[in-house]
């Protein structure tokens with residue numbers, strides 16, 4: 373017998389729809405969070421205005437725009453995008469930058485404050501105060517940024533801008549988040565001496581996001597170089613008149629994985645032929661799980677069998693896909709293990725603990741290991757799926773709902789971090 377569902381606040385929950393038909397849908401998802409926020413930031417550091425086209429409009433993207441404005445930038449809406457004006461660095465005074473729970477804003481913008489002449493106070497949600505950032509703050513201080521974090525190594529902290537950052541060579545442990553390294557590389561062209569980063573400690577996660585940083589820097593005219601674990605970005609005058617953002621392939625994950633559980637076909641429009649996004653790995657995952665995948669000029673087409681194989685997956689490079697992949701593997705024909713994602717304990721929430729707790733509460737046999745999850749398929753039942761203010765847990769709940777009646781997803785609006793229209797897009801996909 374299913375356990376009774378705890379009386380949910382129905383205004384603040386969403387019952388994920390059960391799939392009763394084979395899915396047959398064409399889906400579009402909004403722009404990539406990671407590309408949008410890099411493009412906005414590099415545009416702010418550029419010599420002239422940049423039109424960022426098809427950008428993401430979500431909480432994280434708006435936080436980045438507000439941060440750039442607070443730091444002396446300006447933006448305006450244009451047809452199909454946002455025009456970003458260069459940051460003016462010579463005005464002084466005190467301003468605040470709101471971080472929300474956006475890793476990209478928290479890690480990428482403090483260096484910009486050091487380039488200006490303002491005193492900038494950074495703080496955000498309770499959750500961002502717990503997420504790792506100390507190695508980055510130390511590296512920024514080593515490079516000449518006047519930064520006061522009260523010894524916490526976490527927000528709230530203050531940067532006093534002195535009109536520029538010397539830069540130079542620095543050692544960095546980026547094993548807790550690739551965003552520390554990306555932050556130094558993105559700001560590097562604007563440092564007087566550029567930046568050389570020598571990685572120490574473990575291998576950073578999310579390698580595709582590092583490649584994305586290098587790619588965007590080159591598009592804006594910088595000349596980053598990489599030699600194994602050493603990165604060099606010389607000073608450069610950035611500029612790019614216009615840039616079109618790709619659809620977010622991590623946001624696309626639950627949609628393209630759905631046919632594996634429901635049977636039928638989903639076409640994800642605009643899937644790029646070449647990309648640095650980690651979500652592109654989903655194509656090989658789908659094949660490994662026994663699904664049919666084809667990529668052409670119309671996008672990615674996935675035809676599912678409704679049957680999923682168990683798998684052993686090292687997700688170190690694509691960690692942000694873990695919640696939806698874990699939800700999918702609950703329905704596999706055998707046990708699965710996910711490894712390489714210890715750093716997920718420092719994401720929006722401790723994702724490994726959250727997934728183990730929530731999936732087990734619905735009847736699953738899911739345990740968190742030191743660096744991942746062990747999933748043994750077991751019959752799941754309906755119940756409240758708590759989401760810990762984590763957008764990707766809302767998406768994971770949607771995947772569970774495809775097969776399990778009565779998955780009541782708590783606080784679905786938190787998905788607005790990356791896709792405010794997620795629940796209606798999901799319902800539209802499932803409509804016959």
Ligand SMILES: O=C(O)C1=C[C@@H](OP(=O)(O)O)[C@@H](O)[C@H](O)C1
Pocket residue numbers: 405406407475476548549550551554577578581691692715
């Ligand atoms: O640089 C980026 O845009 C991101 C890098 C990754 O962070 P971590 O390396 O901290 O996992 C990823 O999980 C996050 O969603 C976005």
Ligand SMILES: C=C(OP(=O)(O)O)C(=O)O
Pocket residue numbers: 473474475476692719720764
């Ligand atoms: C880890 C994530 O976000 P952030 O950019 O806040 O790090 C994510 O989107 O899965």
